[in-house]
Amino acid sequence: MTDCFDLIVLGAGSGGLAAAKRAASYGASVAIVEGDRVGGTCVIRGCVPKKLLVYGSAYRHVLADAASYGWQLDGFRPDASVLLANVRREVDRLNQLHITLLEKAGVELVRGWGRFADPHHIEVIQDGETNRRLKGERILIAAGGRPHRPTIPGAELGWVSDDMFLQESFPDRVVVVGAGFIACEFACILHGLGVAVTLLVRGDHLLRGFDREASHAVQEAMEAEGIEIRFTHSPAAITGVPGALELVTQSGEVLACGGVLLATGRRPFLEGLQLECAGVAVEGHRIPVDADQTTNVPHIHAVGDVTDRINLTPVAVDEGRAFADTVYGNKPRQVNHDLVASAVFSQPELAGVGLSEEAAIERFGAEGIRVHRARFRPMAQALPARGPRVLLKLIVESATDKVVGCHMVGEHSAEIIQMAAIAIGMGATKADFDRTMALHPSVAEEFVTMAG
Template sequence: MTYDFDLFVIGAGSGGIATARRAAEYGARVGIAEFDRLGGTCVTRGCVPKKLMVYAARFPSIFEESQGYGWSPVQSSLNWEDMINRVNNEVTRLNGIYQRMLDNSKVQVYQGRAKFVDNHTVEIGDTKVTADKILIAVGGTPIRPDIPGIEHALISDDLFTMSPQPQRVVLLGGGYIGSEFACILNGLGAEVIQVIRHDKILRGFDEDLRTEIQEGMIRHGIKIINNAEILEITKTDSGVNIKLKTDKEENILADAISLAALGRKPNTDNIGLENTGVKVDETGMILVDSYSRTAEDNIYAAGDCTNKLQLTPVAINEGRAFADTVFGGKSRVMSYENIPTAVFTNPEAATVGLTEAEAIEKYGSDRIQVYRSRFRPMYYTLAGKEEKTLMKLIVDQESDRVLGAHMVGDYAAEIIQGVAIAVKMGAKKADFDATVGIHPSSAEEFVTMR
């Protein structure tokens, strides 16, 4: 049978675009559909605008710290609307770049929601196209829990367009998104309260890392209410009222409340999966194998809509592995071991490999050696601040292999990216010890811990 395309991609986020371009490089005829702006969550509502706001939030501290180095006090104020406009203008610029990249790759772009008609046919509005292979890369969206008055709460997407600048904000959830936005808004001058359901933020991360970040956030002025349940949200003339239950019931009044970290769900509703044999789990996540194949031989899925790891670089690598295998004759699968990740809170954190708890569970406590270093970086000595950096290595004593590396402190993401190469390659603690440190730097602590 002759098809319109060799590959059709549903969703033009980071994973979908990377897959489309890689397949086109191999000579495949490729089409892609997107109902929103090109770039997906990462570019339009996530990584990129969020990191730009992280940068914006750092300047008040820099202005203050500069006085310890002899600079005169800086009198400056934030123009919130200008900052928001600049951030969104950069997103628009990136959308245009993605369009040009797809055009240069000769990938045909369809604007609109794509829906399966059958295993090989997709409709976008009034247009129907056929394809030999179809990749689903529709990403995810924030969850709105069943709480009375939840319609009065913002989702994380809304935080990039809020106007005017909020002065009192309540963030619900203790995941990395909520924790990052708590620090951003706090740095930009808002009074921030973060409400979490457990005793600490960032469940699933290393315990020392969780503690260090949470204590740092509290030290910077963020109020964290833990072990709390949201009972009701009510709109008032002066903002929103949030009724909480901890060991007692209490009310918090804020300008805005955001569901910044209560999880995400896949965008798999209303894409016609019922017209295929594609299988999903109870949350709607598409079930795929190690080659990103669904239950249908010709339909694949990658990124946040699957039952794999939800990270932008993972989606990109999954998609490229699929394209290499199917269209490039270079069979390979995505490796999910030792994937580094960062949390752009204040203090910043990054991690790769096993947590201490995971290492003990896998190898037993007798085999695990933990190395820690906690210190005040040189930068803060003249600034007169008690900011701390934490570094931690998890080592298997039997093989001497470094199983995990964790850091809280300035430039943690930049430092762990390099350390991740060593961990991925199976480096031993002896390899770290044999490496000469760059002095004076915080990073040298990773090769001097004893």
């Protein structure tokens, strides 16, 4: 027996959930197929549990600074096992919440892994057997992404980011391989929880794609905290047994550790979808789509990480909703991928929106931009007299006076940049920033008091 739906969604992550609920609100009959827990990378093994670990690890700094504010605390120490257990409990709650929200929206949750049988039919696989066959007038692929392991001997002995949330505790020493936001965030989390961390970076700087000056400020702070960063180092092999590993670098150096985190990127999760049975084109590791999220097959669409454009939760959510608005809500719209704020929840945080200094120079030329910056010790660190200086930075196009980039490194950077993104999205100029009254004393006021 084949069950028929207006829309079948493959994947119950951020983009799939958003599309399914929005389509159902317009009266479409919708099934969402998921072989894992409901919530996707963000809720189950990404943004949410990661940020909770960030909060937990950051208490190291709060407690260390307490004495300068008159709080006498002695003998404090982290217990990662308690933090990890509490984080998993919160993930369980959110997983159940999303299931409930699907029920309320009238979306049928189909348990199992979906794969194409032909352009309109989906087979649902559970325990290795086909237990259901669905027919969809339209099909939306929202299967997300998965961590990528490097092809080195012993790679299976290392963790990927998904594994970090499943640990009962962390070893005394961990080697983190990678230079992106996941590598930097987990290096800071582990260090904050008392783990000795060595970060291996293949290139010569951290956080490729972010403003170089801002990423260097993060590097300086991480090194000042005691995280060892080794540039132009790559892993060649991992040997040993879990808990007692040795990472061999390409130069032959051997690093003994209790665990290795391979934070070496993510790829679209296309495995098992049988896209060839539906004639869906694949470009490299991704599914290309047009501005309306449509693949080369007119009734098959894709959103989120499987398209490998901007792999962020809010982008996937907006893509899913834009698809549903256009197809089922008679409200056609397209997602603007040109101005998307992003953040790294390292310690300190880095956040930015718009062009980096390097990208602005490439677009307008070195003589076509002005850079305004402020770097100082924040008031929160005045009494402890320690900690990294914050960095605030505006990139301005000289010809129009428009602010084309805004970047910050420091506490609450993501919260502050979220508001700056509104102004930049509306075309604010440096004069508009200068005209705005400062809110004193705050770190963010420096964005409107920089010499103009």
